Amino acid sequence: MPGLIKIGCTARSPEERRRELSRPTGIPGDFEIEYEIYSIEMYILEKRIHIELDKYRVSKSKEFFKIDISDAIHILRIKSEELLYEFTSKSEGVNELFDRYEAIEILVKLNSLYPNMIRSEIRSVRIYQTRIRCYLETTEENILSAGYFSVPLADQKIHRLDLAFIVDTPDDPVQEDPLLFNPSNPVSMNARLFIEELDPFSIYMCTDLFTEEAGKVINRDFNPINKKN
Template sequence: MSGLQIVYVLTNPAMPGLVKIGRTTLEEVDGRMKQLFSTGVPVPFDCAFACRVPNSVEVEKALHHAFGNVRINTNREFFRIEADRVISILKLLHVEDATQEVESVIEADATKADLQAAESMKKRRPRMDFTELQIPIGSVLIHKNGDAQVTVQGAKTVVHEGIECSLTSATRKVHGLPENYPLQPSPFWSFNDKTVQEIYEDWYAELEAE
């Protein structure tokens, strides 16, 4: 691939919980972003992170392999994962940040109405509340590794190893991560054979349809 090579991490408020990991060149980024927005998505993508890399093919392939277990479709570049997890790996490569350049292209191609619609979708999305999701107090959530569980204590809290905390905090402890590590906990826990993320997205879709 010729030109300045870029690997990007995109999100879209119309597809909560999904991340797109792809590559392009600086010369082709405008055409690529237009192509993505014309594939049936209702609002433009957000560039969570983009960076210049020496070989985008190798970097993209490595990321797709690393997160292959959460890939939605082998023919698509969408993954059910938190964008911060992908970004943290890219930053370990000491890459050159190109986020603003890609985001500027997206904003330039989108109409004012497109951007307002995207912002409106972000603002409308409510925070997760166990009671609203019909996950009763006292319910047990099982971690996907099968070795950990938490008990729902309140609308937004759980009990993990005898301590009441947020689900995010409990997930960090299970994974041995620092307290300030950014992550989205809902994909890691299940209730009645569905992940908390799936339950939330079903509930949110119903709200959107009203």
């Protein structure tokens, strides 16, 4: 069916599933595989994709959607990335103020994107979220003495930066600027937005994650003012 995309999960190989679907449907022409992705929780991912694309669904009982293939792939990749954060890096509980929180650890991801640029004393970076706030939480550790103790003396400092000062561009110019990291979003979504939507210069200007030398490089290479000159 030209213009329609079937989106679903399978425990078999995509090629086996394609051949299986092409035989009994009566559709004039075989299915073609446009994109495939592995997920550790494929049924949850499938459900979230179907909810996200519900307005494009041609039938409530079928997995066919009338949507541009590039848009569908973009949404699938985003939802898959967020689900991966949830199942590999998420923690939750009740904090020292008796607020429930959810958090996603992103230091490993930051180090892979910015090798040798994150300050070495930083031991953890999390997107940390309560019901009304979304924070960037950093944990720093400084070793004080390692000479006479089996376990070195160390100071730890945990700092939570409220990300409400970072706003997005509104669809309507007369509207108030929307929060980029809205606490009503899933914490996995805000973690992905921090990694993917903030460029190096934005992170440099809004946080204290980078070393002094890395900051100089980022300011030189990514500062929009420098690019104009």
